[in-house]
Amino acid sequence: xxxxxxxxxxxxxxxxxxxxxxxxxxxxxxxxxxxxxxxxxxxxxxxxxxxxxxxxxxxxxxxxxxxxxxxxxxxxxxxxxxxxxxxxxxxxxxxxxxxxxxxxxxxxxxxxxxxxxxxxxxxxxxxxxxxxxxxxxxxxxxxxxxxxxxxxxxxxxxxxxxxxxxxxxxxxxxxxxxxxxxxxxxxxxxxxxxxxxxxxxxxxxxxxxxxxxxxxxxxxxxxxxxxxxxxxxxxxxxxxxxxxxxxxxxxxxxxxxxxxxxxxxxxxxxxxxxxxxxxxxxxxxxxxxxxxxxxxxxxxxxxxxxxxxxx
Ligand code: ACO
Numbered sequence: 018x019x020x021x022x023x024x025x026x027x028x029x030x031x032x033x034x035x036x037x038x039x040x041x042x043x044x045x046x047x048x049x050x051x052x053x054x055x056x057x058x059x060x061x062x063x064x065x066x067x068x069x070x071x072x073x074x075x076x077x078x079x080x081x082x083x084x085x086x087x088x089x090x091x092x093x094x095x096x097x098x099x100x101x102x103x104x105x106x107x108x109x110x111x112x113x114x115x116x117x118x119x120x121x122x123x124x125x126x127x128x129x130x131x132x133x134x135x136x137x138x139x140x141x142x143x144x145x146x147x148x149x150x151x152x153x154x155x156x157x158x159x160x161x162x163x164x165x166x167x168x169x170x171x172x173x174x175x176x177x178x179x180x181x182x183x184x185x186x187x188x189x190x191x192x193x194x195x196x197x198x199x200x201x202x203x204x205x206x207x208x209x210x211x212x213x214x215x216x217x218x219x220x221x222x223x224x225x226x227x228x229x230x231x232x233x234x235x236x237x238x239x240x241x242x243x244x245x246x247x248x249x250x251x252x253x254x255x256x257x258x259x260x261x262x263x264x265x266x267x268x269x270x271x272x273x274x275x276x277x278x279x280x281x282x283x284x285x286x287x288x289x290x291x292x293x294x295x296x297x298x299x300x301x302x303x304x305x306x307x308x309x310x311x312x313x314x315x316x317x318x319x320x321x322x323x324x325x326x327x328x
Contacts, residue, residue, distance in 0.1 A: 021144035021152070022191030023326065025086075027079030027181040028296035029072050030061040030283065037173070044169040051173045056259025060176025060284030062161045068102045069179075070111040073157040076179035076292075077116060084183040086151060088116035093143050093152035094123035097132030097288040099209075099317075100159040101125060112155065129207075130255050130316025131197070132156055132288030133180070137312075137324050138195035140184045152184040156288035165215035174257070176284030180292025190327055193309075194241055196234060197322035207317040227261050227315045232268040234313055238323045246270045248309055253298070255314035256280035256290040265313065277303065287316065304328040 036059045037048035051057055063072065073096060081088065094116075096109040103111070109123035128135040133156035140152040160175035184192075203226065207218045231254070239245060246269040254262045256279050266276045277298040279290070286293060291312055298304060306328060313323040 019145055019147060020187050020189060020191040021141045021184045022187040022189065023182045023328070024185045025080045025084035025183040026292065026296040026299045027076040027083060028293050029075035029079070029179045030293070031063045031067060031072065031177050033062045033064060034059050035062045040173055043166060044172060046169045046173060054260070055174060056280050057173065057284050058281050061178055063159050063177040069098060069100055069157050069159045070102055070108055070115060072159070072177065072179035073108060073112045073155045073181070074115045076157065076181040077112060077153055077155055080153065080181040080183050081116070084185070086183060088118040090151050091118050091153050092121045093140060093149040094118065094121055095126060095136040095140055095152065095154050097126045097128065097136040097156045098158055099127055099129050099132065099287055100162055108157065128199070128316065128320040129318060130257065130285070130287045130290065131314040131318070131320035131322050132316070133291045134195070134312060134314045134322035134324055135197055135320070137182070137184070137192070138197050138322065141192045141195055144184060144186050150186045153181060154184055155179060155181045156290070156292045158287040158289050160285070160287055163209050163216050165217070170220050171216055171218050174285045176286050178283060178286045178289045178293055180289050180296050182292055182295065193325040193327060194238065195322065195324045196237055196241065197320070198234070199318050199320045201318060203319045207319070224258065224261065226319060227257065228264045230319070230321045231261065231265045231313055231315050234321055234323045235265060235269055235311060238311060238325050242325060249311045250275065250308035251298070251304060251310045252276045253291060253294050253310055253312045255316070256283055256294055257285045257315070290314070
């Protein structure tokens with residue numbers, strides 16, 4: 018059988034760092050409140066002329082270089098984003114042109130913070146069915162463009178950035194299983210209603226749903242593979258809030274030393290958060306070959322999902 022495996026990662030964060038102290042000048046809040054409630058100290062914000070595709074291209078080029086592949090070697094390009102630069106073409110097509118690939122299928126996936134897990138699950142299926150050999154999977158967001166900078170309940174949470182992986186065909190797994198879900202009944206708890214409008218969120222209700230649902234998805238993933246929490250070497254969670262991450266780790270009985278966290282300096286970068294966390298930990302050489310990683314995310318929709326893989 019054919020499997021897919023992550024052979025390289027890449028990441029990009031804009032130069033501009035927005036600290037909690039600067040937010041104190043913008044809305045009625047404090048560094049102490051933000052850090053205690055979310056674990057966030059700072060986040061990166063795209064420059065006014067910096068586009069979503071610019072960030073995606075930077076992360077993608079790093080992943081391609083790490084994989085030792087050229088753009089023309091890619092036979093699938095999937096971009097997970099909620100903040101595309103244009104209505105169309107898709108960010109994936111704009112990225113394809115930037116990279117210089119011609120002919121590979123390229124499309125976007127929109128599942129907000131779960132977008133990267135959706136994209137990974139999709140690319141894995143393409144590769145396992147023989148439909149692709151080398152897939153570029155990117156999670157990228159310009160959240161600063163859809164955040165309401167006058168709403169202290171949301172503007173403190175989000176940041177911009179991009180993460181990328183190259184997924185290649187292999188005779189060894191790789192991706193062991195992926196699990197994705199959605200329930201559109203909860204749209205009004207977290208949404209951007211239209212093109213020129215800004216994000217609204219019922220933070221507390223989202224928080225409670227996220228904790229419950231992420232607890233369920235990690236159990237579903239373990240049960241599907243007849244594993245227990247002791248079999249997991251690393252949890253790589255969506256970086257929305259350190260308290261949500263801790264609650265999921267606690268339910269699994271995983272110590273925080275085995276949980277990748279970037280939320281303190283990235284904030285919530287939505288679809289970029291999981292691949293950025295992967296890239297960050299991979300560059301720090303946290304993961305050993307053969308270790309089991311459990312990726313999970315929860316986001317607007319609601320959408321949620323997980324991926325179990327061997328590094
Ligand atoms: N600074 C100071 N006070 C604030 C701030 C702020 N930035 N924001 C809210 N408050 C106040 C509220 O007004 C409220 O005051 P009140 O009691 O006088 O009404 C008080 O703090 C408590 O508000 P809660 O919303 O109950 O606080 P909570 O502990 O739930 O923390 C937070 C708020 C951080 C937003 C939390 O609910 C959260 O993280 N929710 C999940 C959000 C999330 O992860 N969303 C994304 C998931 S999906 C995705 O990634 C798109």
